[in-house]
Amino acid sequence: AVVITKDPVTDYVPIQRKPESGVDPEDAPVVTQYEMHGVEELGLLKMDFLGLRNLDVISDAEAMIRERGNPDFDIEKVSLEDPKTFELLSRGDTIGIFQLESPPMRQLLKAMEPTTFEDIAAVLALYRPGPMSVNMHYDFADRKNGRKPVEYFHDDAKDVLDDTYGLMIYQESVMRVAQKFAGYSLSEADNLRKAMGKKSREVMAAAREAFESGCTASGYDESLGKQLFDIIEKFADYAFNKSHTFGYGLVTYQTAYLKAHYPVEYFACLLTSVKSNLDKAAVYLSDCRSAGIKVLTPDINRSVMNFDAIPADEVPSDVPLAVGSPGAITFGLSAVRNVGEGLVEQLISERQENGEFTSFYDFAERVPEPVLNKRTV
Secondary structure: OEEEOOOOHHHOOOEEEOOOOOOOHHHOOEEEOOOHHHHHHOOOEEEOOOOOHHHHHHHHHHHHHHHOOOOOOOHHHOOOOOHHHHHHHHOOOOOOOOOOOOHHHHHHHHHHOOOOHHHHHHHHHHOOHHHHHOOHHHHHHHHHOOOOOOOOOOHHHHHHHHHHOOOOOEHHHHHHHHHHHHOOOHHHHHHHHHHHHOOOHHHHHHHHHHHHHHHHHOOOOHHHHHHHHHHHHHHOOOOEOHHHHHHHHHHHHHHHHHHHHOHHHHHHHHHHHOOOOHHHHHHHHHHHHHOOOEEEOOOOOOOOOOOEEEEHHHOOOOOOOOOOOOEEEEOOHHHOOOOOHHHHHHHHHHHHHHOOOOOHHHHHHHOOHHHHOOOOO
16 A cells, blocks of 8 residues: 655654565665554555556557547547447447456346346456355346345435345445444544454454444344344455446446457457567457457568457458458557567558558668667578
């Protein structure tokens, strides 16, 4: 996590270098000397930042789409109610889609048939060991699609659990239940959420008494308070943070939208992002073929640095395309094993200045000498 302070961090906490083997102490990262609980108790802001390869894929695809005839395309402005995107998700066509690639997840999507953005967020929260161990993921899918009745532990719960078909699948669901039934304030409900997030059994045990008495004070049976806290206590193992899953859900939706509407550009950028991982690249190449997208073999006259998209109407006549194919992808030269980006840059520069290579001899005579090293050739 990263600690963010208003004034210099040394005004609040002592810092140190974190020793790492083989790293010069002067280059080691700076960390706080206090552990996480101490930092939080001082009231400092502690944030986790995740770096996702998928964000590069989205921005690269967006740039490619703008270059290829849609200059105003903005992924942040696409509709979150796009039927084509939900059709793609409902048929489990999610190879290359953020968080949705595994076979069991694709099965769940087929059972769920998502129709709203909230459904996507729910899938991400449900596809985890805790909810899956009690079959909550398929309960949600069955309730959503009318295969099972929607049930609530109390009629008043409809107000707070209506959007999740009576199931508590988020930490925020628990917070709303605590507010509604135990009379908790928002900050008290948030402390309960933190206890769940930290998996702190001791804190949960201490919270039970307050919760049960709160339910009684709010006019509910003592037995309901006990029953509810039993459910919440189990949740300490698996409740997911709703704000987190909605953030992830947006990345998931955007990647699905790109695959549904701009498959050639999206796959080109996706393949570029895994060009050093042959196993991943093989999976995506296979999915390209399934979608009728032809990936051309590397070609020193046609290929550029990375994988690149060719719309169907611009595919050269010597390339046979399947009927209805959205286009083709040229293989990135830098994705060829033993071929470095620096050498590809020199090769492309020569080709742009003096035209295509007419033969191997022409290539050997024209390219800068470093390109002619044995492995690259």
